[in-house]
Amino acid sequence: MPRPNLYYEERTPSPLERVWLEFNRNPLARAALYILIFIIFLSMFGPWLTPYGPNEQMLDAISLPPAWSDDGNIRFLLGTDELGRDMVTRIIYGARYTFGYPFLVVLASAAIGISLGATAAITVGVKSSTLKHLLDVLMSIPSLLLALIIIAITGPGLSNALLAIGLVLIPQFLHVTRNAIQDERQKPYVTASRLNGVSDFYLLTMVFFPNIVKVLVIQLTIGLSIAILDIAALGFLRLGAQSPTPEWGSMLAQSLEVAYISPWVMALPGIALFVTLVSVNLVGETLRIAIQKQLER
Amino acid sequence: MRIYVLRQLALLIITLFLLTVFAFCLSYWFPGNPVTNSSGIFTDDTLRYTEAFEARGFDHNILVQYWFYLEHLFRGDWGISLLDADPVFEQLKLRFGATLEIALLAMLLAIIPGIAFGVLAALNFRKPIDHIILSISLSGYSIPVFWFAQIAILVVAVHWGVLPIAGQINPLFHIEPLTGSILLDIFITQPENIELALRSAIRHIMLPVLVLSVMPMMLLIRLTRSSMLDVLDKNYITSAYAKGLSTRRVIASHAIPNTMQNVIRELGSMLSLLITNTMIIEVIFSWPGIGSWLIRSIYERDYPVIQGGLLMIAALILCVHVGLNLIHSWRYPQVRKDLNAAS
Numbered sequence: 001m002p003r004p005n006l007y008y009e010e011r012t013p014s015p016l017e018r019v020w021l022e023f024n025r026n027p028l029a030r031a032a033l034y035i036l037i038f039i040i041f042l043s044m045f046g047p048w049l050t051p052y053g054p055n056e057q058m059l060d061a062i063s064l065p066p067a068w069s070d071d072g073n074i075r076f077l078l079g080t081d082e083l084g085r086d087m088v089t090r091i092i093y094g095a096r097y098t099f100g101y102p103f104l105v106v107l108a109s110a111a112i113g114i115s116l117g118a119t120a121a122i123t124v125g126v127k128s129s130t131l132k133h134l135l136d137v138l139m140s141i142p143s144l145l146l147a148l149i150i151i152a153i154t155g156p157g158l159s160n161a162l163l164a165i166g167l168v169l170i171p172q173f174l175h176v177t178r179n180a181i182q183d184e185r186q187k188p189y190v191t192a193s194r195l196n197g198v199s200d201f202y203l204l205t206m207v208f209f210p211n212i213v214k215v216l217v218i219q220l221t222i223g224l225s226i227a228i229l230d231i232a233a234l235g236f237l238r239l240g241a242q243s244p245t246p247e248w249g250s251m252l253a254q255s256l257e258v259a260y261i262s263p264w265v266m267a268l269p270g271i272a273l274f275v276t277l278v279s280v281n282l283v284g285e286t287l288r289i290a291i292q293k294q295l296e297r
Numbered sequence: 298m299r300i301y302v303l304r305q306l307a308l309l310i311i312t313l314f315l316l317t318v319f320a321f322c323l324s325y326w327f328p329g330n331p332v333t334n335s336s337g338i339f340t341d342d343t344l345r346y347t348e349a350f351e352a353r354g355f356d357h358n359i360l361v362q363y364w365f366y367l368e369h370l371f372r373g374d375w376g377i378s379l380l381d382a383d384p385v386f387e388q389l390k391l392r393f394g395a396t397l398e399i400a401l402l403a404m405l406l407a408i409i410p411g412i413a414f415g416v417l418a419a420l421n422f423r424k425p426i427d428h429i430i431l432s433i434s435l436s437g438y439s440i441p442v443f444w445f446a447q448i449a450i451l452v453v454a455v456h457w458g459v460l461p462i463a464g465q466i467n468p469l470f471h472i473e474p475l476t477g478s479i480l481l482d483i484f485i486t487q488p489e490n491i492e493l494a495l496r497s498a499i500r501h502i503m504l505p506v507l508v509l510s511v512m513p514m515m516l517l518i519r520l521t522r523s524s525m526l527d528v529l530d531k532n533y534i535t536s537a538y539a540k541g542l543s544t545r546r547v548i549a550s551h552a553i554p555n556t557m558q559n560v561i562r563e564l565g566s567m568l569s570l571l572i573t574n575t576m577i578i579e580v581i582f583s584w585p586g587i588g589s590w591l592i593r594s595i596y597e598r599d600y601p602v603i604q605g606g607l608l609m610i611a612a613l614i615l616c617v618h619v620g621l622n623l624i625h626s627w628r629y630p631q632v633r634k635d636l637n638a639a640s
Contacts, residue, residue: 004320137312140618141611142569152595152603153326188517229441233577236443237592252444259451266451270444277439285435 015294022290029286032279039276042092043100050089051075051242054246058084063262081265082258090246091272097158097247098235099276102227105166110220113173118204120174132178138171144230147273160249161240165230169223176219180212214291221284225277232273248273301531301626309619313612320608322368327600331355335366337377337385337601345461376601378594385605389587393609394477395465396586399502400575404568411514412560414523416553422526430518437515442574444509445579454503463583467497468544505582512574515562516567524559528552558629565621569614576610 013021023029042049052058058076062084067074078087120131138146143165150164184190185208193207234240235249243250248269255266324335333339336349350356354365369375376384396542399508418430454462465479466472472482479498488494528534529552537547576588583589593599626632 133308137315137615140569141614142573144573145569145610145614148591148595149607152607153323154363155328155598156596158481176340187582207609225439232441233443233573237577237580239592249441249443252447256447259447266444266447270441270448273441273444274436274439277441278436279434281439 019287019290021128022286022293026286029282032282032286034281035275035279039099039279040103043095046092046095050086050092052086052089052236053176054090054093055085056089056094058086059082060084063258063265065262066264078268079262079264081255082262087265087268090251091248091268092250093246094269094272097231097241097245098228098249098273101158101162102165102231103224105162106169106220106223106227109166109169110173110216110223113170114177114216115176116170116209117174118181119297121178122186122200122204135175135178136172139175143168143172143226144204144233147230147234147238151234156239156242158235158241158245161231161234164234165227171226172223173216173219176215177212181208182213186207196265212219214294217290218284218291221280221287225280225284228277228280298627298630302623305619305622309615312615316608316611316615317367317370318363320604321363323370323604323607324600327603329600333379334600335376335604337379337382339379367515373603376430378602379599380594380602383486385601388602389605391477392585392587392590394481395479395584396477396575396579396588398478398480399505399509399578399584400571400584402506403575404503404513404571406506406510407514407517411517412521414640415518416525416548416556418518418522419529420523420548422529431522434515434518437511438519440511442508442512443577443581445471445511446505446578449504449508450581461526463499463581464501465498465585466501467493467555470494470497505578505584509571509574509578513567513571516570520563520567521556522561525552527559528555531555558625558632561621561628562632565618568617568621572610572614 023033058080061073061076061080063082064076064080065072066079066087067077072079076086078091080086081090146168147161147164150167151160154160154163190203190207193203198207231240232247232249232252235245235247235251236253238250238253241247241250243254251269252266252273255262255269256295259266321335324331327334330340332350332353332355333344336353338345338349340346352365353369354361373386375389377384378388414430414434418427421427449573450462454460461467470488471489471491472479473486475482475485479502480495483494483498534547534551537551538544542551572588575586576592578584578590578591579586587606587610590602591610594602594606
């Protein structure tokens with residue numbers, strides 16, 4: 001038999017719970033979160049869900065409009081492009097190229113950038129100050145331009161574009177980690193652990209890290225949005241994923257020629273890209289608000 | 298202040314120096330022959346090749362080579378394009394004007410509505426107006442600029458047929474390019490039917506500038522809103538109200554000037570975003586600017602152009618950054634003090 005709760009208890013929700021409450025409060029943000037989960041699901045299991053191959057041409061169905069228009073065919077829910085390829089299939093495959101790979105790249109460069117940033121924050125002195133100035137300069141140059149420089153050296157291609165974006169994002173993570181640790185290092189709890197005589201490694205992983213993880217999560221969403229936009233932009237400029245790859249940006253670039261006769265070929269990858277970016281940004285924004293509220297308490 | 302200016306200028310010079318070192322190294326990192334990569338003269342043109350080889354000091358060690366590279370750089374001899382043998386520096390000068398033209402116009406177009414809507418949203422914090430402005434700005438900020446430009450072309454230029462699709466001006470007009478910026482060129486050369494030419498140029502420039510201004514406008518709205526909210530929480534706003542000032546005076550002479558401090562600080566990162574978007578927009582609208590040339594040269598592997606274009610754009614961004622830092626610290630002395638205290 002459950003005991004009745006006689007006393008009024010003030011229960012403080014845990015940080016994660018509070019983030020969830022913030023998402024619950026705002027229906028748009030919740031929708032964005034679900035969309036994001038759906039896109040992650042698509043980019044993992046997409047190939048098993050699609051009826052056709054991404055580059056499979058249906059010669060009897062070229063430039064079919066989406067199924068709900070008069071000329072549409074229910075076999076091709078969102079129509080086909082000028083080479084008779086199914087749009088649904090291509091969009092689902094594209095999730096992997098435009099969302100999945102950048103996501104992995106962001107995770108990798110976050111791992112590198114955060115560990116480098118932590119090292120830089122622990123070592124103070126001339127090295128650190130030159131590093132700061134260099135980083136400031138690097139950060140002021142836009143990410144797409146830096147990626148263009150790297151691609152100019154390595155040559156166009158999807159893997160080169162991914163590599164370039166990964167390299168470009170590292171300084172940003174480095175900068176954020178370094179600044180966050182520097183802000184925390186004067187606080188009493190750090191001094192206390194120092195007085196306890198803990199090792200540098202323990203200090204980083206057990207003392208600093210739980211306290212800066214919020215900042216890093218926000219930077220992760222910013223980095224993800226930059227990476228998606230840049231990979232699509234490079235694909236659009238024909239410097240990233242090359243032509244038959246169903247990457248949303250390069251699909252947009254191909255659709256330029258047929259935009260007037262079959263506008264859905266142009267609209268669909270753009271909508272997919274737009275929805276993905278909005279949900280990444282909205283989730284990031286909500287996380288930021290939730291964390292800011294926790295700080296204010 | 299003087300010390301701060303000197304520090305910033307020294308930093309600028311050092312970074313520009315590093316930039317030239319980097320650009321010099323690029324001719325080695327690119328595949329192929331470094332002499333060809335930096336001068337644009339092929340090896341089978343033996344006579345000119347040996348000339349370039351000696352003029353650029355490739356028979357000496359790498360430091361001498363760098364010295365000769367700098368000399369060529371300052372002389373304005375940036376090599377010739379591998380594709381059409383255009384002198385890179387002259388072309389870049391012309392294209393620079395065209396790029397700056399649309400970037401600056403878009404910026405100007407973005408500033409006033411951006412700040413106005415941001416202030417409006419902050420004043421109506423958590424009211425319907427705020428929510429509407431915020432969601433519009435979030436979606437406008439996430440819209441990929443290349444897709445937006447395509448849709449704008451499809452709707453405005455193709456379906457309605459109100460504005461031309463691409464280019465700077467109707468090709469029937471012959472305007473001698475002097476600065477690269479089409480509006481300035483028309484005023485300088487004074488062609489016969491200047492009114493018609495101007496109208497055509499303005500019609501051509503409208504769509505790219507409008508599309509380009511969306512992103513900075515949305516960013517400005519968000520920036521202004523958040524920094525205005527910070528300012529409205531401050532004590533001096535409360536004390537201004539307590540003094541009995543009208544809301545309008547508090548907003549106009551206390552809140553907005555202090556809001557601008559944060560906005561100016563963030564303007565730099567916004568400008569670099571704007572430059573990237575300008576490059577993409579130039580490709581879409583066939584605007585003869587640096588960006589479209591640079592991107593074309595990357596997939597044509599036109600190395601002298603890549604080298605020169607990167608140097609120019611990066612130098613522009615660095616100079617703008619330092620300029621903004623200086624303006625910021627000149628207008629807001631408390632920032633200067635913090636910087637000096639930290640150093």
